[in-house]
Amino acid sequence: MDNDSGLARRIHGAGRRMTEQRRVVLEVLASVKSHPTAAELYDMVRRRLPGISPGTVYRTLKVLKNLGYLQELDFGATASRFDADVADHCHVRCDSCDRVDDVPLAANPRLEEAQRILDGWKIEGQRVEFHGLCPECIGAEQQSGQKGGDGA
Amino acid sequence: MDNDSGLARRIHGAGRRMTEQRRVVLEVLASVKSHPTAAELYDMVRRRLPGISPGTVYRTLKVLKNLGYLQELDFGATASRFDADVADHCHVRCDSCDRVDDVPLAANPRLEEAQRILDGWKIEGQRVEFHGLCPECIGAEQQSGQKGGDGA
DNA sequence: CTATGTGCAAAGATTTTGCCCATAT
DNA sequence: ATATGGGCAAAATCTTTGCACATAG
Numbered sequence: 511m512d513n514d515s516g517l518a519r520r521i522h523g524a525g526r527r528m529t530e531q532r533r534v535v536l537e538v539l540a541s542v543k544s545h546p547t548a549a550e551l552y553d554m555v556r557r558r559l560p561g562i563s564p565g566t567v568y569r570t571l572k573v574l575k576n577l578g579y580l581q582e583l584d585f586g587a588t589a590s591r592f593d594a595d596v597a598d599h600c601h602v603r604c605d606s607c608d609r610v611d612d613v614p615l616a617a618n619p620r621l622e623e624a625q626r627i628l629d630g631w632k633i634e635g636q637r638v639e640f641h642g643l644c645p646e647c648i649g650a651e652q653q654s655g656q657k658g659g660d661g662a
Numbered sequence: 663m664d665n666d667s668g669l670a671r672r673i674h675g676a677g678r679r680m681t682e683q684r685r686v687v688l689e690v691l692a693s694v695k696s697h698p699t700a701a702e703l704y705d706m707v708r709r710r711l712p713g714i715s716p717g718t719v720y721r722t723l724k725v726l727k728n729l730g731y732l733q734e735l736d737f738g739a740t741a742s743r744f745d746a747d748v749a750d751h752c753h754v755r756c757d758s759c760d761r762v763d764d765v766p767l768a769a770n771p772r773l774e775e776a777q778r779i780l781d782g783w784k785i786e787g788q789r790v791e792f793h794g795l796c797p798e799c800i801g802a803e804q805q806s807g808q809k810g811g812d813g814a
Numbered sequence: 815c816t817a818t819g820t821g822c823a824a825a826g827a828t829t830t831t832g833c834c835c836a837t838a839t
Numbered sequence: 840a841t842a843t844g845g846g847c848a849a850a851a852t853c854t855t856t857g858c859a860c861a862t863a864g
Contacts, residue, residue, distance in 0.1 A: 527818055527863050540746035545753070545762040547741040549853075563821045568854060570819095571744055583743040583753060583762065583791070587736035588854080589699040589828060592723055594692035594732045601697070601735060602780055610697040610735065613776055621792070624765055628754055630797035639735070639789045640773070645782035679838055679843060701828075715846045720829060722844095740829075741853060820861070830851070837844080 526573060534558050535570045536579055545583060604644035606651070613640060678725060686710050687722045688731055697735060756796035758803070765792060 538554050539546070546554065552567040574580050591610055593601075600613040617638045625633045643651070690706050691698065698706065704719040726732050743762055745753075752765040769790045777785045795803070 529819065529863070531820070536746065539744055543764070545743040545745050545764075547743055547853085549741065551744065561821075563823095564853095565822080565855075566820055569856095575744075578748060580744050580746045581748050583745060583789070584736045584739040587739060587742070589701065590739065591697040591699055591735040592691055592703065592727075592732050593697050593735060594688060596730060596733050600776070602776070602783060602785070604783075605786065611780075612695070613779060615772070615776060615779060618772065620767070620770065624752070624754070624767060624792050627765060627767060628763075628792070628794075630800070631754060631756075631794050632800055633754070633792050633794040634757065635794070636790060636792045637735070639791075640776050640780070640785050641787055641789070642780075642783050642785040648782070648784055681838070681844065683845070699828085713846075715848095716828095717830075717847075718845055725844095816862105816864095818861100818863080820859105822858090822860105824856085826853100826855070828851105828853075831849085833847090835844105835846085837842105839840105839842090 526577070531555075531559060531562055531566050532570050532574065534562075535567060536574055539580060600638040600640060602640040602642065602644075604647055605641055606643055606647035609644055611644070678729070683707075683711060683714055683718050684722050684726065686714075687719060688726055691732060752790040752792060754792040754794065754796075756799055757793055758795055758799035761796055763796070 535551065535555055538558070539551060542554070544550075548568055548571055549564070551571070552562070552564050555562055555567060571580070571582070575582050593612075595612070598616045598619070600615050600617055601610050602613050603610045615638075617636050619636065621633055621636060624636070625631070687703065687707055690710070691703060694706070696702075700720055700723055701716070703723070704714070704716050707714055707719060723732070723734070727734050745764075747764070750768045750771070752767050752769055753762050754765050755762045767790075769788050771788065773785055773788060776788070777783070
């Protein structure tokens with residue numbers, strides 16, 4: 511295809527190799543409108559690359575995500591977090607240390623707007639999560655001169 | 663212990679028992695401003711109830727969440743999902759079948775607003791996720807007469 | 815040629831579940 | 840008394856990692 515010309519260039523530019531596995535993973539992900547999990551993606555990719563391993567898919571997804579070629583929903587969440595405050599508010603997650611804080615800002619329900627678009631759905635709520643670097647991690651980064659490449 | 667009067671009543675009203683484990687889990691969660699994972703919560707709760715088991719904490723969290731006493735961040739995410747579309751858009755997740763669709767609606771960056779509030783943080787982005795019931799699950803629910811109690 | 819990536823398999827981490835006993839109601 | 844919940848431990852998932860070999864550049 512031709513939509514990987516830029517991809518190959520940028521992967522190379524980032525000091526990474528453009529392998530068939532990576533190209534196919536991205537092609538397959540881009541070809542579906544569902545939002546597959548890594549396991550689902552592994553099954554899909556395996557049809558084209560029977561020998562690929564799950565570990566490669568996970569590693570590839572991480573690489574492509576860091577390069578900005580895809581986004582991970584539920585970003586950074588290896589485990590669910592809980593909040594006894596059920597009032598309408600947002601959260602911030604630190605990309606580096608994974609800490610989660612409250613944001614005293616209503617989710618500003620655009621529920622009606624979404625409901626109008628999502629014909630046939632019954633929308634019950636929404637969640638808004640910001641992400642970035644927390645004060646502590648900003649300090650730590652500046653002191654140790656890290657550039658924030660791969661996150662935590 | 664009088665701050666659980668309403669809790670006990672409502673848990674009872676939902677046909678559920680008010681046990682010490684459940685009360686302590688909620689009290690501990692409500693007493694911290696962090697947003698602990700189930701494992702972290704288990705450690706905290708264990709200081710007060712040395713005999714509690716992880717399974718109980720997980721089950722309790724699910725019950726309390728269904729009763730609306732707490733919210734789960736990264737809700738319903740047992741596995742990460744990926745999206746090759748990195749443009750600014752939102753997602754909807756079905757509470758019942760876990761399917762995730764795109765919502766052609768910009769996240770409407772209130773990033774500046776959040777950045778103003780979150781002094782010291784460096785906000786990089788945000789994520790907006792709606793949730794509810796998808797058309798298929800609404801149909802299935804009506805046909806089988808389910809009341810949507812515990813979700814899928 | 816050499817740094818990087820892959821396959822494989824084992825290890826980690828998180829969450830769920832079955833079974834039997836305990837207990838709230 | 841009895842339905843519901845808890846403890847325990849095994850299992851099911853999901854994800855990461857070390858190592859030896861393969862390969863893109």
